Amino acid sequence: MDHGSEFExxxxxxxxxxxxxxxxxLGILEESQxxxxxxQVFIQLKEKGIPANLSTxxxxxxxxxxxxxxxxxxxxxxxxxxxxxxxxxxxxxxxCLGCKKITAIEHCPLExxxxxxxxxxxxxxxxxxxxxxxxxxxxxxxxxxxx
Amino acid sequence: MDHGSEFExxxxxxxxxxxxxxxxxLGILEESQxxxxxxQVFIQLKEKGIPANLSTxxxxxxxxxxxxxxxxxxxxxxxxxxxxxxxxxxxxxxxCLGCKKITAIEHCPLExxxxxxxxxxxxxxxxxxxxxxxxxxxxxxxxxxxx
DNA sequence: AGAATAAATGCGCATTATTTGCAAATTAAA
DNA sequence: TTTAATTTGCAAATAATGCGCATTTATTCT
Numbered sequence: 614m615d616h617g618s619e620f621e622x623x624x625x626x627x628x629x630x631x632x633x634x635x636x637x638x639l640g641i642l643e644e645s646q647x648x649x650x651x652x653q654v655f656i657q658l659k660e661k662g663i664p665a666n667l668s669t670x671x672x673x674x675x676x677x678x679x680x681x682x683x684x685x686x687x688x689x690x691x692x693x694x695x696x697x698x699x700x701x702x703x704x705x706x707x708x709c710l711g712c713k714k715i716t717a718i719e720h721c722p723l724e725x726x727x728x729x730x731x732x733x734x735x736x737x738x739x740x741x742x743x744x745x746x747x748x749x750x751x752x753x754x755x756x757x758x759x760x
Numbered sequence: 761m762d763h764g765s766e767f768e769x770x771x772x773x774x775x776x777x778x779x780x781x782x783x784x785x786l787g788i789l790e791e792s793q794x795x796x797x798x799x800q801v802f803i804q805l806k807e808k809g810i811p812a813n814l815s816t817x818x819x820x821x822x823x824x825x826x827x828x829x830x831x832x833x834x835x836x837x838x839x840x841x842x843x844x845x846x847x848x849x850x851x852x853x854x855x856c857l858g859c860k861k862i863t864a865i866e867h868c869p870l871e872x873x874x875x876x877x878x879x880x881x882x883x884x885x886x887x888x889x890x891x892x893x894x895x896x897x898x899x900x901x902x903x904x905x906x907x
Numbered sequence: 908a909g910a911a912t913a914a915a916t917g918c919g920c921a922t923t924a925t926t927t928g929c930a931a932a933t934t935a936a937a
Numbered sequence: 938t939t940t941a942a943t944t945t946g947c948a949a950a951t952a953a954t955g956c957g958c959a960t961t962t963a964t965t966c967t
Contacts, residue, residue, distance in 0.1 A: 630963050666917050687834040726869045738894040747885035813946050
């Protein structure tokens with residue numbers, strides 16, 4: 614009997630039953646370095662030969678987000694929900710406005726700021742979302758000629 | 761002949777024709793201190809007695825975003841696009857995860873960070889989106905009792 | 908292991924958010 | 938004001954997501 618990855622184990626801890634769809638979805642998110650939309654996850658499941666229904670994928674992703682095993686997010690110019698594995702070390706993305714490519718950013722410059730904000734507003738800060746937008750070298754090149 | 765507000769004038773500059781729907785929408789966004797969804801804008805138009813079709817509202821908001829007169833954004837847990845007037849002074853929001861209330865934050869702690877990132881990635885940074893999530897005092901109170 | 912129980916999934920359909928095609932109306936230019 | 942180019946209205950198409958209920962599956966209990 615093999616136990617799943619560090620992340621798949623989260624299912625038990627969160628009181629969710631361990632089903633093949635859920636384990637598979639966590640696996641897929643774990644492999645992906647970037648956030649995924651429900652239908653992308655769905656396609657991956659198919660490719661892995663795991664039977665699943667799109668509604669189920671939505672339900673699972675919502676449930677995982679509820680339990681904080683994954684984060685639900687959305688980026689500008691893309692009106693659908695994206696999901697990423699909650700690796701605790703939270704991430705930020707650099708998004709190219711030209712080709713829409715998404716790159717993860719390492720360092721987060723906001724810890725101190727949040728403290729200050731808590732003091733100032735009496736909110737309990739739970740987290741934040743930071744994405745940075747710009748143009749990647751390739752798209753810069755195209756713009757220089759094109760436009 | 762009266763000329764519109766600072767923001768309505770942006771229409772000419774951007775090469776968009778000045779129609780009553782567009783001017784009205786810019787006006788509505790200008791009055792609103794918070795980002796609005798297409799259907800909220802639509803309702804405001806009705807209330808002001810300005811005839812408009814929801815598709816037109818979507819098209820106008822998209823067009824204005826295209827021309828950078830407004831910013832299109834989206835926040836976690838709300839899967840629809842939100843639009844706010846581009847006041848150049850960019851804004852960040854503090855979102856309550858309980859009641860979903862949105863509050864604007866004044867100061868932006870990211871200027872220096874962007875410089876560094878540009879150098880590091882060769883991207884041309886155009887801007888960023890930062891939202892901070894937490895629980896407002898009221899919702900904190902509820903949680904303390906409830907849950 | 909087998910039965911009981913609670914939870915999860917599949918499937919088809921309902922909704923909500925957004926987009927599109929095309930004819931009619933409107934704006935800016937001449 | 939006639940024209941040419943946009944823009945709008947309307948209706949119908951998509952896209953993304955959610956829901957209800959019968960069936961299946963994961964855990965618990967024996």
